[in-house]
């Protein structure tokens with residue numbers, strides 16, 4: 694397990710379908726999809742990180758490529 698460089702919280706690295714590593718919160722959450730299916734998953738850490746502003750800019754730059 695590693696720690697966020699921005700806020701020091703513990704994070705887990707999830708590999709996305711495209712093979713990229715994504716930092717997520719360590720606690721799993723249950724969500725419901727548009728089809729009414731319940732799935733367990735992780736919250737991307739940038740969604741809850743108090744220091745996320747730095748990362749968001751980097752992520753947006755990545756998405757445009």
Ligand SMILES: [Zn+2]
Nearest residue numbers: 697699700742
């Ligand atoms: Zn953080």
